Amino acid sequence: MFNYKGSFIIEYTLKALTGLRIGGSKEQFEIGGLDNPVIKVEVEIPDYDGNGNTLPQGAPYIPGSSLKGKMRSLLEWLNGNVEKMIKKVKDDKNIKDEKKVDKAGGACTCGECEICKIFGTGDAERVKELAEKGIDFIPGPPRLRVFDAYPTYETLKRLKDALGENIFTEIKTENQINRLTSKSNPRKVERVPAGAEFKGTMVFDVYKDEDKDLLKVVFQGMKCLEDHYLGGYGSRGSGKVKFKDITLIWRPKEYYLGEEEKERKLFENNQLNEILKNLSEKLNTL
Ligand SMILES: [Zn+2]
Numbered sequence: 129m130f131n132y133k134g135s136f137i138i139e140y141t142l143k144a145l146t147g148l149r150i151g152g153s154k155e156q157f158e159i160g161g162l163d164n165p166v167i168k169v170e171v172e173i174p175d176y177d178g179n180g181n182t183l184p185q186g187a188p189y190i191p192g193s194s195l196k197g198k199m200r201s202l203l204e205w206l207n208g209n210v211e212k213m214i215k216k217v218k219d220d221k222n223i224k225d226e227k228k229v230d231k232a233g234g235a236c237t238c239g240e241c242e243i244c245k246i247f248g249t250g251d252a253e254r255v256k257e258l259a260e261k262g263i264d265f266i267p268g269p270p271r272l273r274v275f276d277a278y279p280t281y282e283t284l285k286r287l288k289d290a291l292g293e294n295i296f297t298e299i300k301t302e303n304q305i306n307r308l309t310s311k312s313n314p315r316k317v318e319r320v321p322a323g324a325e326f327k328g329t330m331v332f333d334v335y336k337d338e339d340k341d342l343l344k345v346v347f348q349g350m351k352c353l354e355d356h357y358l359g360g361y362g363s364r365g366s367g368k369v370k371f372k373d374i375t376l377i378w379r380p381k382e383y384y385l386g387e388e389e390k391e392r393k394l395f396e397n398n399q400l401n402e403i404l405k406n407l408s409e410k411l412n413t414l
Contacts, residue, residue, distance in 0.1 A: 129336070130268050134380035136332040136343055140350075142190065142277055142358075144326075145368040147300060147319030150194050150359035164360070166297055166318050167191060173278070177327070181281045188296050188320045190328065192274035194358065199274075199349035200235060200247045202356055206348065209236040209243055239267045242345050246271050246332075268335050271342060277328025279320075287321065296320065302364065319366060340411050347404050354400070373397040378414055 152167030168186045176183035183189075204210050210233075217223055217232040236243050237251035239258050248270030249255060258265040279287075279296075287296050298321045304313040332343055350371050357367030376395040383390045394410045395403050 129263070131335065132381055133334040133337070133339075134378060134383065135334065137375075137377040137379060138330040138332065138346070139375040139377075140328055140330075140371050141280070141373045142195075142326045142328060143370045143372060144320055144322055144324045145370055146322050147298060147366050148188075148190075148322075148324065148359055148369070149317060149319045149361050149366045150188075150190060164315075164317050166320060166359075168296070169278075176278055177281055179281065181284075183278055183284070184294060186294055186296060187279055187284065188324075189279065190277040190326050190358070192276045192328070195277070195328070195353075196247065196272070196274040198356070198358055199346070199353055200243060202352035203243055203345060203349045204236055206352055207241070207243060207345075209238075209241060212236065212238070212241075240265070242342055245339075246342050246345060269333065271333050271335070271339060272346060273331045275329050275331075277326040280325045280327055283324045283326070287324070290321075302361075317361060317366075340414070343411070344404070344407055347400060347407065351400055351404065371400050374400060374403055376403065376410075380414075 148166070149164065150167050152165045166188050168188050169183060170185065172185045173183040175181065204213075213234065213236060214232045217228050223231055235247075235250065237249050237254050238244055239249045239251065239254045245267045249267055255266060258267070284296075291298075297318045300317045300319055301314050302317055304315070305311070306313070330346065332346060334340060354368075354370055356362065358369050359367045361367065374395060375393065375397060378392045378394055380390050392414070395406075
């Protein structure tokens with residue numbers, strides 16, 4: 129049965145170890161002939177960090193959707209969901225051949241696995257099917273929310289010192305060389321410079337005791353991401369990231385009912401490895 133028990137708050141800093149390129153929209157920020165602008169805030173955010181600092185218009189950020197999507201996709205490979213989807217689609221006579229690759233490469237829609245419980249399943253038909261089997265079969269609300277992550281004030285200062293007022297990105301030129309004529313075909317790529325740090329928060333809700341076991345999967349997804357890439361052009365050097373200073377807080381239902389002292393800090397400014405190693409032990413104390 130579903131019975132809301134509380135939420136885990138995951139606060140982290142994400143550091144770009146190489147230039148970061150999460151695509152934005154071309155129309156809004158036209159910079160002389162740039163094909164690939166990065167995503168930026170369109171309106172300044174006053175007191176964005178709770179310390180009275182303003183995030184200026186045009187500052188880059190990491191959309192929660194990018195981080196969530198990437199973690200989900202890596203976890204689906206890690207846990208064999210992609211394999212499962214390929215098998216399912218291959219044998220399904222109701223799916224047209226030309227649609228099979230699209231379906232097989234899409235997000236898992238089983239509604240029963242850990243990934244579907246954590247990240248949600250977009251397949252309403254499937255949820256209806258499961259609901260017909262009974263309440264215990266439905267996946268329930270997606271447990272994880274991933275909020276947008278904004279650059280730290282230190283990062284804004286560092287970029288300002290290096291690049292000037294209101295310039296937050298570097299322009300990298302990449303070349304394609306014609307194999308026969310050696311003619312080069314340069315392309316300009318906008319990136320957030322390496323070293324930039326972003327602060328973000330994820331919230332993980334617990335509706336059943338066994339949901340606590342799913343929390344580990346979130347940290348496994350973060351770990352996978354560190355050896356993959358965030359944003360675009362990862363195979364060409366961009367988007368290597370590292371999580372640091374991770375704080376994990378448990379807020380039981382009582383906290384939200386007004387008993388603030390019930391909040392418990394399980395980890396403070398820890399590394400991912402330490403959390404993965406000690407998480408089960410900490411959760412046993414709740
Ligand atoms: Zn699934």
